[in-house]
Amino acid sequence: MRQGSLAVVDTERAIKLGTLFVVEARLRTMLHWIFSLLTGSLLNPFFYLASLGIGVGTFINSRAGSGGVDGVKYIVFLAPALLASVAIQDFMGEVTFPVLQGFKWEKLFFAMNATPLSGRQIALGTYFSAMLRTVGSVLIYFAVLVGFKAVHPAQAWPMMLTSLFAAACFAAIMLAAAAATENDDLFLNLMGRLLIMPLFLFSGTFYPLTSMPIPLQAIGWISPLWHATEIGRWVSYGHSIPGTMIAIHFIYLTVLLVVGLLWAFNRFEYRLSK
Amino acid sequence: MHKESLIQAKGLTKLYGDFAAVKGIDFSVHKGESFGFLGPNGAGKSTTMRIIAATLTRTSGEISILGKDPAERGPEIRAHLGVVPQQDNLDQALTVTDNLYIYGRYFGLSRKFIRAKIEELLDFAQLVEKRDVKVETLSGGMKRRLTIARALISEPEILMLDEPTTGLDPQARHILWDRLFRLKEQGVTLLITTHYMDEAEQLCDRLMVMDKGSIMAEDSPSGLIKKYSTKEVLEVRFGSDKNAEVSPQLSTLCERMEVLPDRILMYADDAELLLEEIRKKGLHPVTSLVRRSSLEDVFLRLTGRSLVE
Numbered sequence: 001m002r003q004g005s006l007a008v009v010d011t012e013r014a015i016k017l018g019t020l021f022v023v024e025a026r027l028r029t030m031l032h033w034i035f036s037l038l039t040g041s042l043l044n045p046f047f048y049l050a051s052l053g054i055g056v057g058t059f060i061n062s063r064a065g066s067g068g069v070d071g072v073k074y075i076v077f078l079a080p081a082l083l084a085s086v087a088i089q090d091f092m093g094e095v096t097f098p099v100l101q102g103f104k105w106e107k108l109f110f111a112m113n114a115t116p117l118s119g120r121q122i123a124l125g126t127y128f129s130a131m132l133r134t135v136g137s138v139l140i141y142f143a144v145l146v147g148f149k150a151v152h153p154a155q156a157w158p159m160m161l162t163s164l165f166a167a168a169c170f171a172a173i174m175l176a177a178a179a180a181t182e183n184d185d186l187f188l189n190l191m192g193r194l195l196i197m198p199l200f201l202f203s204g205t206f207y208p209l210t211s212m213p214i215p216l217q218a219i220g221w222i223s224p225l226w227h228a229t230e231i232g233r234w235v236s237y238g239h240s241i242p243g244t245m246i247a248i249h250f251i252y253l254t255v256l257l258v259v260g261l262l263w264a265f266n267r268f269e270y271r272l273s274k
Numbered sequence: 275m276h277k278e279s280l281i282q283a284k285g286l287t288k289l290y291g292d293f294a295a296v297k298g299i300d301f302s303v304h305k306g307e308s309f310g311f312l313g314p315n316g317a318g319k320s321t322t323m324r325i326i327a328a329t330l331t332r333t334s335g336e337i338s339i340l341g342k343d344p345a346e347r348g349p350e351i352r353a354h355l356g357v358v359p360q361q362d363n364l365d366q367a368l369t370v371t372d373n374l375y376i377y378g379r380y381f382g383l384s385r386k387f388i389r390a391k392i393e394e395l396l397d398f399a400q401l402v403e404k405r406d407v408k409v410e411t412l413s414g415g416m417k418r419r420l421t422i423a424r425a426l427i428s429e430p431e432i433l434m435l436d437e438p439t440t441g442l443d444p445q446a447r448h449i450l451w452d453r454l455f456r457l458k459e460q461g462v463t464l465l466i467t468t469h470y471m472d473e474a475e476q477l478c479d480r481l482m483v484m485d486k487g488s489i490m491a492e493d494s495p496s497g498l499i500k501k502y503s504t505k506e507v508l509e510v511r512f513g514s515d516k517n518a519e520v521s522p523q524l525s526t527l528c529e530r531m532e533v534l535p536d537r538i539l540m541y542a543d544d545a546e547l548l549l550e551e552i553r554k555k556g557l558h559p560v561t562s563l564v565r566r567s568s569l570e571d572v573f574l575r576l577t578g579r580s581l582v583e
Contacts (some may be wrong), residue, residue, distance in 0.1 A: 011353040014382030018349075025376040029368060074351055114357035115380035115428075116349040227416040237430045273330060 014116040020197055022117065022125020023132070025097065028134060041137045044086065045144040052206070053078055058108035071210060072237045079258055080232025081205040081225070083159060086168035088225055089196065089257075090137045094130030095171045096191065099178035102126070103271055108273065119268035127175055135160075151236055158235040166228030169253040172260025183200055199223045204230070227252055251267035277304040280432055280463060283328060288321050295321040295436035297487040298335060303432070308464040310478030312471070312569065314579070318359060318487040319467035323436050326465065328352050340431060346470035353381060356425030356433040360440065362417045364424070366410040370401055373409060374424055381428040391427055398453065399423040415446025419453060435458065436463045439473060451476055471569035481569070483576060490576040495569060503567035504529055504576045506545035512539045512551065518558055527551050532574055539571070 012191030014021075030037065069077040071251035102109035102122070112122050134163040139161050145151045151159060174191075202216055203209070203225035209217050220226035229250040236247065288296040298317040300305040303309045305381040311319040313462040314362055326332035328344035328351040337344060339351045364373050378388035389544055396402045404412060412420065418438065425433060436452065439447040454477055463579060468474050474481055475495045483490040483498065491498055508528075512520050514536060521533045528548055530541040541549040552559070573579070 008387070009353045011350050011385065014353050014380075015349045017382060018380070021379045021382065023380055028372070028376060029365065032367065107361065108365055110329075110359065111363040111377070111424075112380060114327060114352060114359070114425075115377070116353040116354070116382070117380055118349055137363050186377055 009116075011116065016118045019124045019128065022112070022122055022146070023129045027132065028257030030129070035049060037133070038140075041090075041140040042144070045082065045141045046202070048082055049075065049078075049144065049148045049150065056206075058269060070237075070239055075148060075150045076200075076237055077233070078206065079145050079148075080159060080163075080236045081203070081229040083116035083138065083145065083151075084163045084228035084232050085203075085205060085225055086141050087134055087138050087163040088199075088228065090171055091130050091134040091167040091171040092174045092196075095127060095175040096135050096178040097189075098130075099175060099249060100172050100181075100184045100187070103179065104184050111266075112151055113272045119270075119272045120265045122272075123175060123179070123261075123264045123268040124168075126169065127261075129169060131168060134164060138163055155236055159232055162231045162235055163228060165229070166224055166253055169257040169260070170224040172257045172264060174260075176260050179264055179271060199225050216262035224253060224256060229267055277307075278505040279303065280305050280464075281337070285333065286325065286332055287334045288325060288330070289333040294444060294487050294566075296332075297327070297538075299482075299487075300490050301443070301482055301489070301492065303463065303465060305461055306461045308458045308466065308477055310465075310481045311467040311473045311484055312474045312481050313388065313484035313490075313572070314469050316486070317484040319484055320436055321487075322484075323434055323467055324443070325463070327434060331523075340533045347580070353428070353478045354431040356428065358418075358421050358425065358433070358435040358438060360424045360436040360554050362421045364417060368400050369406050370396070370410055370412070370420055370563035371405045373420065374427055376544060377424045378427040383428060388427065391429075395423040395426060395498070398456075399427070400449070400453075403425075415442050418442060418446070418450060420530075422450075422453065431446050432463045432465055436467050437469070437470075438466065439470065447473075453487060471573070474569055478551075483569075483573060485577045485579075491572070498569060498572045499567045502543040503571040505567060506541075507542040507565055507567050507571055508540040508542065508545040508548050509537050509561075509563040509565065510549075511561045512557070512559050523555060523557065524552065527555075539574070541567070541571070 053075035058076045061068060064074075068074060102112075109122055113119065129187050140153065142156055142160055146153050178187065198219060202212070202219040203223040204220055205225065209220040209226060214221070230239070230241060231246065234241055250268070279302045283302070284300050285298045286296055286300070287294065299322070311322060313319050319331065325332050325344065326339060328339065328348035330332050331345050340354055342351050344351050365376070365452065368376070373389055374392045374395060378391065396405055397420065397515070401416060401423070402541060404416060409417065409420065422435070435454070441448065441451050450475070458463065458477065466474075466477055478495060480492070480494055481498060482492045491502065493501060511517070517533060517538050519535075521531065521538060523541060524538060525531050528540040528542045532539040540548060549562055549564065
């Protein structure tokens, strides 16, 4: 067995490109279940749009008359929320389960940290690979939305980018939260029951948030999905919101992004050096 | 000839609040040697290993690894280490080959280099037939060999093994020892922690005996036995109740004696002769065993406790 990596390992390159190597490894791992990822990404929008967009939509449109909901057909009203929702859920999944696996279940991050990789690079690599996977989901979802005439192809870039941005902001917080948790069972329970479900139901996804009583509207105000949905509807069909509210949506999401990433870096370095 | 030191530590200390896991230890490891930390659980071996692996920051003292301070240049140091942790942390859902490949990429190695290296490592770890098998289906011994192979992918300057055979069955242990012995023969610098004396004797050129965060002794396995024990040991059993009762009569017959709950260890250079003298006194042990002194005896002498408790 040869020894002497001083000749084999290009230390400077290894340190500089560490984040990319983590992304490569994560994508390579995802390829192992690419089939289920793709079928999930295709079937999920199809089922939602067929049942809610067409089924519930037909019922609502017949009651709402020519004005529809928020001045458009129900499926058009629904589409930006569903796009943002899938982006958030997929991004969140890819920054929580791999992190629990990395710190708790298989302790893979400790193996990674025994190489030149730093905690920050492992965090960023996990984050960016989740982002790439979410780009895939959003592209497929958008294509299905176009197929259902729920969006116009011309709105592809702004709608996909705003959904992805909102998802990236929330995922930064979830990346940190997953890295901070010691109790994975509790974390997954809280995430599933107290986070995903309420956010999905109380973020103005299926009806305008303003139709809810004020205390329930408050859930929407803190929900990144509501902020993303509002921006998405504005981009998609010109949903009317004041300029200050647009700024507030973007500022809120950006704060989540910055706080989340800084918290995540801190937790990764701490957990790995404990 | 002056030996090149790869690791040098002076007054190395690690505190967790009030608890001192490592208490100001000094040691150095030379290129090409197989250096072992021997001690029971909680001796501070793994903590010391993690400081050397540049993943845990020391509280005080000095340490230099490959001429660098791990607190300041951790990633640079880690680029030249191969680490085998106490628990295998392989990606269970991936194949044997993928685990090696991905790990190689973390060191920034080229795909071409890794592919060639994988063939060499699969052969070394006797995992050629398992190359496309998912890790979750491998036996404990195979996983351990794969973790060692993974640590060798970057041709490290130092291979660090934390309790390499703990939890393995005897056959798997012997296969692993054979692999590690080959590495040692090839001049790979090995750093091993173990609480198994036979492992330490087989694999280490030089040993540091640790207990409660401190160094108790440091020498070659044979040097330690020579210094802290006699050539032979006589183990006698008179029955659990009687061991303590007869011990005063035995103590005058040998250099040193340890009365354990189940047996008495008597230290002498000629244990057969000692057994005869015991019988001449009219004492007849239920069982007797003459054996060579081991590192277990050294540890007992140094700490008054057994290594595996």
